[in-house]
Amino acid sequence: MGSEQDETISGGERPDRGADEAPERRTAEAFGQPSAEAPGQPSVGAPAERRPELLGQPPNDMRAALAGFFERRGEPAFRAAQVEEWTFEHGARSFDEMTSLPLELREALATEFSLTPLETETVARARDGTIKHLWRLDDGQRVESVLIPTRDRLTLCLSSQAGCALACRFCATGYFGFRRQLRSAEIVAQYRESRRMARAELGRSISNIVYMGMGEPLANLDEVIGSLRTLHGGFGLGARRITVSTVGLVPGILELARRPEPFELAVSLHAPVHELRLELMPIEKRYPLPDLFAALRTYQSHKNRRISFEYTLIHGVNDEPELARTLADLTYGLTCFVNLIPFNPIPSRPEWRTSSRARIERFSAALSERGVGNAVRRPRGRDIAAACGQLRLASRQSSGQSRREIDAQS
Ligand code: SAH
Helix, strand or coil: CCHHCCCCCHHHCCCCCCCCCCHHHHHHHCCCCCCCCCCCCCCCCCCCCCCEEECCCCCCHHHHHHHHHHHCCCCHHHHHHHHHHHHHHHHCCCCCCCCCHHHHHHHHHHCCCCCCCCEEEEEECCCCCCCEEEEECCCCCCEEEEEEECCCEEEECCCCCCEECCCCCCHHHHHHHHHHECEEEEHHHHHHHHHHHHHHCCCCCCCCCCCCCCHHHHHHHHHHHHHHHHHHHHCCCCCHHHHEEEECCCCHHHHHCCCCCCEEEEEEEECCCCCHHHHCHHHHHHCCCHHHHHHHHHHHHHHHCCCEEEEEEECCCCCCCHHHHHHHHCCCCCCCEEEECCCCCCCCCCCCEECCCHHHHHHHHHHHHHEEEEEECCCCCCCHHHCCCCCCHHHHHHCCCCCCEEECCC
16 A cells, blocks of 8 residues: 555554654644644645535534525425535435435435545454444545443544654554544544444444544644544434543643534543653643642633542552552542543553552552542453554554454454
8 A cells, every 4th residue: 555554563664653753743733723744744635626515514514505495496495404404314425325315406416525434444353342434534544443342332432633742652543643523524533433433233323422543633623523522413322422532631621611512522641740840741841730739720710520430550650559549649539430541552562560469459448548549441352452542553454454354353
């Protein structure tokens, strides 16, 4: 394939990421223009002119976009409602599928608007039922999403950017750097396609969405909010079933606090003290813990919702019980819950290991003793590199098997 997407960490084509290179250079893009491309990474095959996308818009905006179109053609207003129904209820991928509309009208719609087709590059199935999709975007970029079934939930983990600029030291996505922002429609299209598959293959609906795939959602704020409003207002997912996960971008947290919908917030913390967090997450330099926690207190005063923290446990790095006690002090007065994630090893950091079970339990107990609710998360989809922070690891394998299914069970 020859694109930079084919890199694997072990492939000898490591981008040179010195420890002190990030985050300034790379985060500049994340805070910059909404659709900025990473320098030197031109899009391959991006359509010169993209038709207006209907998919990533909440119902009111979609209706407004369609109103003029139908009016000009002397069509009744209920046509817009029909398009809405096909989009949100049936997850139509093309206007062709909208068979209750006259053929001529479907053709006219297709020349005017786009429904953001998303190509499936590969589907990988893990032994534990986790399903990972690698999607190909219209300019050749690729992003992943993961379906995670449990007994009572079917959770979809979505990507909000192609790549990520935040360069967290333990994350495979961060290691590869930033490619580009996803548009709202591209985020929503991951849901549309996944829902179709889940309905057809699993006979289940998606019950929960987490913005925990590739990218930093709050560094793509406008498009992510567009997608949140569409998933909630258009596709009818309860706001409390949608979780936005962030490294802790303060302006984005404050913006979510101001919004009317009670979307859930998760914060990737990973360390409760400045020096250690700075080592693990360069964003700590820009928004240090006191600023982050001030924003979280504001958020909670607006929303009165429990905040989740993600804490990845790396052996001997951030898993001392003393740090659990510091974490308890740090979160004092906040209603929160800590998700302890056993570190998923990545090849670029061979010296980092998953904390032992005993150490994880000690850390968890130290939190509990101080009244901080917590749970140890079971890694899902490990055999297909679908677990937290691993989403870039199987890229070469995946792209080499374009359009074929990789079945981890076979
Ligand atoms: N950028 C957002 C969304 C990504 S969520 C955020 O950071 O919150 C993905 C979660 O998995 C984050 O909490 C991230 O820190 C964590 N993670 C990344 N790499 C990991 C790894 N190798 N092992 C375990 N968790 C990891």
